[in-house]
Amino acid sequence: MQFFQTLPKTTQYLRCVASLLFLMLTSISITHAESMPDTPLQVSPKTDRLKDLNKSIKYAEDINASKTLDDRQKYFIVSQNFESVASDESMIGDVFGAMNQYGKYNKYLEERELKKSNSRSNLNSRETSVTEDIQHQIQEATVQDAIEVIVNEAKHRQIVILNEAHHVPMHRAFAMLLARELKKIGYDYLACEAFTNLGSTPPLAKGYVSEDSGIYTRESMYADFLREAIQSHWKFISYEPTERAREYYMAKNLVDRIFKQNPKAKVFIYVGYAHGNKLPKSEDENDRSMMAAQLQKMTGINPLTIDQTTLFQQYVNKIQIAAYNEAVKSHQIEKPSVLITPQNTYLKLGHNFLSGEAYDIQVIYPTYENNPETGRASWLESMAGLNPENIPSKLIPKKGKRLIYAYSSKEPADAVPVDVVLVEAGKPIPKLMLPKGNFRYAFED
Structure with a gap:
């Protein structure tokens, strides 16, 4: 602190106090602050994504290269690991990489089933295209805005259940938009599978939203969804159980933590996949x-349930991707939508479990693309409402890859970053996608 010695004592004291507060609140080192005066910088992120x-x-x-594991053992381990890799891809902001990774997993499962059935040609012919009947249903359907449809139905329900694919941040942007509208019509409780059960x-x-709020809540779009929910004063409920009968105890936790205290509660439940x-x-x-069926049995309440894990551009299975491609070819779909039949029912495609x-x-x-101007998925602007911002020039790596973290300057050091993006030296520089506000930064090489 020798550079303080020429200042008056009072000024020295105030300067020291201010410096200490600055360090505690923003985790910025004097060395970094001096070398990057215009770029508030954390010493390091609180995570190694x-x-x-x-x-x-x-x-x-x-695992794939292992010579000590048999095919069955490899299948079990790889099945677990594919989702982990896809989720980790989403955690670094690579939304298309995450979907591609999970698409590879689904193709891997299909190939395994083909080998197991020993009837490749029959299975392929059965799953490569939609039937004429389904094609006709798609073409006859009309398209309506998904949020409007769901909210209109939710006015007459007490429970709304929306699912997600755990590696698809786009689904969380839709959940955020839906929660915004459900709050306006009296929904008050937000129960998320991803919350850590404390x-x-x-x-x-x-x-x-801190790094320990949950596993999937560490992803930036999920955290943005929850930041808005905090500001809107939702009541938050965790329900993930430790007991083995998972679906039953998920539902029981919801009953114990919500409906026993408030039988008339209006609840938005955000789940993974088939729950x-x-x-x-x-x-x-x-x-x-599954949990929804268990909850209906326990409460006698028929929930409004919505699937968003089938009709999007990721490969799930051959019939799913064929149905999706037929639908986007037949209709001009510019935002999340619902297909309505001429009989005024909701058309559901792609998976047998979605029937009835x-x-x-x-x-x-819609089929979202990478925006060439931002280097990021176009839905980050059109659906999530985020703004493209330049990465501070002094954070751009001169060699190799670097993960850039942007944090709200209002939140503590253990908060989930507002955005994360991977930058590689010598390649086009993507934008950060941020809400309005002030930010500090960290990086990981």
Whole structure:
């Protein structure tokens, strides 16, 4: 602190106090602040996302190359690891990479089933295209805005259940838009599968989304969804159980934490994949029914259930991608939408489990591209409402890859970053996609 010695004592004291507060509140070192005066910089991020991704990829490569594991063992391990890699891709802001990774996983499963069935030609012919009947249904359908359709139905319901694919941040942007409208019509509780279950301590008790709020909540778009929900004064509920009968205890936790205290509560439940299935119906706690069916049995309330994990541009299976491609070819879909039949029912495509009453509504997405001006997915602007901003020039790497983290300057050091983007020396520089506000930055090489 020798450079303070020429100042008056009072000024020295105030300068020292201000410096200490500055360091504590923003985790900025004097060295970094001096070398990058216009770029508030954290010493390091509170997470190692690039390192996590590289570990997941290396683990998958090692498993595939293993000579000590049989095919069944490899299948079990790879099945778990594919989702991990896809999720890690989403955590570094690579939304298309995450979908491609999971698409590879789905193709891997199909190939395994083909080998197992030993009837490649029959299975291929059955799954490569939609039937004429489905094609006709798609072409006859009309397109309506998904948010408007769901909110109109939700006015007459008490529970709304929306699913997501855990590696697709786009689904969280849609959840954010839906929550915004549900709040206006009296929905008050937001229950998320992704929340860390802390028992009697409610989720987000810190008042912000921290790295320990949950696993998938560490992804920036999920955190943006929850930041808006905090500002809108939702009541947050965790319900992920530790017991083995997972679906039953998910539903029981929701009953115990919401409906026993407030039987008339209006609840938005955000789940992963098939937890929102209402079929098969629940008979007992150990049957094959999913959380939505268990919850309906326990409460007597018929929830409004929405699937958004099928009709988007990721490969799920051959019939799914064929149905999706037929739908976007037949209709001009510019935003998340719902297909309505001439009989005024909701058309559902792509998976057998979506037939009948398993889900009430299915969302279809446009085919989003990478915006060449930002180097990022176009939905980040059109749906999430984020603004492209330049990465501070002094953070651009001169060699190799660097992960850039942008944090809200209002949030503590353990908060989830507002955006994360990967930059590679010598390649086009993507933009950060940010809401309005002030930010500090960190990076990981």
